[in-house]
Amino acid sequence: xxxxxxxxxxxxxxxxxxxxxxxxxxxxxxxxxxxxxxxxxxxxxxxxxxxxxxxxxxxxxxxxxxxxxxxxxxxxxxxxxxxxxxxxxxxxxxxxxxxxxxxxxxxxxxxxxxxxxxxxxxxxxxxxxxxxxxxxxxxxxxxxxxxxxxxxxxxxxxxxxxxxxxxxxxxxxxxxxxxxxxxxxxxxxxxxxxxxxx
Amino acid sequence: xxxxxxxxxxxxxxxxxxxxxxxxxxxxxxxxxxxxxxxxxxxxxxxxxxxxxxxxxxxxxxxxxxxxxxxxxxxxxxxxxxxxxxxxxxxxxxxxxxxxxxxxxxxxxxxxxxxxxxxxxxxxxxxxxxxxxxxxxxxxxxxxxxxxxxxxxxxxxxxxxxxxxxxxxxxxxxxxxxxxxxxxxxxxxxxxxxxxxx
Numbered sequence: 001x002x003x004x005x006x007x008x009x010x011x012x013x014x015x016x017x018x019x020x021x022x023x024x025x026x027x028x029x030x031x032x033x034x035x036x037x038x039x040x041x042x043x044x045x046x047x048x049x050x051x052x053x054x055x056x057x058x059x060x061x062x063x064x065x066x067x068x069x070x071x072x073x074x075x076x077x078x079x080x081x082x083x084x085x086x087x088x089x090x091x092x093x094x095x096x097x098x099x100x101x102x103x104x105x106x107x108x109x110x111x112x113x114x115x116x117x118x119x120x121x122x123x124x125x126x127x128x129x130x131x132x133x134x135x136x137x138x139x140x141x142x143x144x145x146x147x148x149x150x151x152x153x154x155x156x157x158x159x160x161x162x163x164x165x166x167x168x169x170x171x172x173x174x175x176x177x178x179x180x181x182x183x184x185x186x187x188x189x190x191x192x193x194x195x196x197x198x
Numbered sequence: 199x200x201x202x203x204x205x206x207x208x209x210x211x212x213x214x215x216x217x218x219x220x221x222x223x224x225x226x227x228x229x230x231x232x233x234x235x236x237x238x239x240x241x242x243x244x245x246x247x248x249x250x251x252x253x254x255x256x257x258x259x260x261x262x263x264x265x266x267x268x269x270x271x272x273x274x275x276x277x278x279x280x281x282x283x284x285x286x287x288x289x290x291x292x293x294x295x296x297x298x299x300x301x302x303x304x305x306x307x308x309x310x311x312x313x314x315x316x317x318x319x320x321x322x323x324x325x326x327x328x329x330x331x332x333x334x335x336x337x338x339x340x341x342x343x344x345x346x347x348x349x350x351x352x353x354x355x356x357x358x359x360x361x362x363x364x365x366x367x368x369x370x371x372x373x374x375x376x377x378x379x380x381x382x383x384x385x386x387x388x389x390x391x392x393x394x395x396x
Contacts, residue, residue, distance in 0.1 A: 003261070028218075030217050033248060042211075051233075
């Protein structure tokens with residue numbers, strides 16, 4: 001005996017989400033059934049609406065309802081700076097700091113031979129196009145200090161060096177408020193390596 | 199700056215699920231957008247179909263597409279036995295054992311004063327109705343050994359004692375394959391209390 005067919009199908013669907021196992025999927029499906037029909041309709045509509053309306057900005061590949069997106073069309077932004085990130089979530093994180101006033105370029109992923117993702121699956125060609133067409137002075141790579149991130153940075157630096165453009169990568173080191181004693185070795189090594197004169 | 203509106207709405211919806219925090223909700227929403235339009239349509243349809251087709255069996259309150267459900271209409275089932283459980287998931291767990299051949303009654307929850315859930319929100323009245331109408335010989339309470347479960351068992355035993363029906367509760371003790379040394383005190387106390395002559 002299994003769950004009744006439509007319920008089993010719903011559980012299967014939820015199980016396809018990243019980080020959702022069989023038990024969580026069951027819990028989510030039961031939660032769904034406990035909602036009122038109106039709430040369920042709203043949920044289904046929200047999914048369809050998001051899929052229909054949200055697209056990649058054709059310039060920076062940020063997820064947006066508008067194309068070009070609000071950042072690309074914002075006249076107050078410094079068009080000489082492009083910050084390269086892996087994902088739209090990184091754009092949101094950087095925007096939250098309120099410190100960055102340039103443009104972005106979302107790669108839509110990182111190079112990962114293990115997952116069969118090479119530069120051609122990312123928006124690298126379009127980044128080159130933007131550098132060629134616009135008067136860009138600096139490319140800031142705000143890319144995670146992971147194996148995939150480092151591989152992507154290496155690839156981009158080889159690719160962009162001949163262009164003769166200033167390329168920087170955000171600093172890695174001790175997080176603010178943390179304790180040297182408890183920092184992991186790799187972070188501490190990075191912090192030493194990235195030391196600056198005061 | 200926030201996520202574009204349709205995406206933010208989708209994240210909000212996912213965050214309403216039990217056990218889903220802001221980060222998981224983001225991950226799920228991004229996963230949703232990474233699917234093909236067909237897959238997204240299938241997902242939305244599955245939700246609407248489950249909500250439309252799955253209902254409580256009017257006899258035992260199990261979730262089912264049919265009313266009465268497959269178990270209630272199964273002629274091979276022993277109609278003299280009713281196993282009372284909190285939830286449809288408990289029915290599935292008991293069915294998996296292949297040991298139980300009676301009927302079920304799903305309470306659709308447990309008594310919980312903290313969450314404002316009293317017996318009137320559960321299918322207790324309908325259970326009494328079934329006992330009154332049918333020739334039931336034994337009620338088996340397969341209810342979790344938690345505070346809410348124990349409160350519900352206490353309530354049901356007071357309610358059903360005057361009816362003069364045999365009432366049992368499933369046994370609690372050491373799980374099969376476990377080690378006495380590592381059992382927690384409460385489980386061990388329950389195992390002692392529930393000892394049987396050999």
